[in-house]
Amino acid sequence: MRQPVRREERDREQEPAEGNRGGGVVAPAPGVLRRRVRHADLRAVGEVRRELRQLLSRWAAPDGGELTEVATLLTSELVTNALVHADGGAVVTARVGDRLRVEVRDWAPGRPQVGPATMEGTSGRGLMLVRALADAWGIRAEGFGKCVWFELGGGPA
Numbered sequence: 057m058r059q060p061v062r063r064e065e066r067d068r069e070q071e072p073a074e075g076n077r078g079g080g081v082v083a084p085a086p087g088v089l090r091r092r093v094r095h096a097d098l099r100a101v102g103e104v105r106r107e108l109r110q111l112l113s114r115w116a117a118p119d120g121g122e123l124t125e126v127a128t129l130l131t132s133e134l135v136t137n138a139l140v141h142a143d144g145g146a147v148v149t150a151r152v153g154d155r156l157r158v159e160v161r162d163w164a165p166g167r168p169q170v171g172p173a174t175m176e177g178t179s180g181r182g183l184m185l186v187r188a189l190a191d192a193w194g195i196r197a198e199g200f201g202k203c204v205w206f207e208l209g210g211g212p213a
Contacts, residue, residue, distance in 0.1 A: 087115070089150040093135060095143055101135050104148050108158075115152040126189050127156055127208055133182035134160040134204050137168060142201070155191070155209045163201035 089111045093100035105128050112124045131148070138146035142164030150158045168183055183204075186193050190206035 087111070087152045089148070091148045093139060093146050093148060095145045096139055097145070098136070098139060100139065101132055104135050105132055108150055111150055111152060112156070115156070123156065123208055127158065130186050130189060130206055130208075131158050131160075133185055134158070134206070137182050137204070138162040138164075141168070144201075155207050157205060157207045159203050159205040161198065161201065161203040165201065167195050167197070167202060168204060 089107050091100075091104055091107060093104065108128055108131050109124060112127060127150075131150070135146060135148055138160050142162035144163040146160050146162045148158070148160050150156065186204075186206050189208075191208050193204075193206040196203045196205065
């Protein structure tokens with residue numbers, strides 16, 4: 057059974073200053089992907105997917121293929137949401153250990169809402185997919201903006 061959305065307190069790790077939100081990979085620790093993406097740069101979605109696949113190819117997950125596909129899909133949805141709906145770009149962080157945790161941080165006020173998708177619409181399915189496929193997920197308010205995250209692997213959190 058999937059875990060419901062849960063709220064978290066702000067992480068101790070601080071995000072880059074507002075003026076330091078350019079695109080590109082930030083030097084991460086082993087087992088960590090950290091990438092800044094620029095506002096409306098939808099090419100970055102494919103780049104993040106490739107980088108996440110590379111990270112996961114080095115992680116010994118029991119169901120590696122399926123987990124990689126789900127992680128890639130969910131990450132694509134969250135990054136696209138941040139780039140389309142939030143000004144200022146986003147920071148994507150993925151950490152592997154016993155579980156995979158992906159966080160997408162943006163600087164837009166307000167919380168995203170899981171809304172009904174229509175047959176005619178081309179949007180409205182991203183958070184529904186995260187809710188349905190992630191082992192755990194949530195939205196954490198930040199000083200400016202928010203962080204939407206999910207976890208996969210190792211069973212429920």
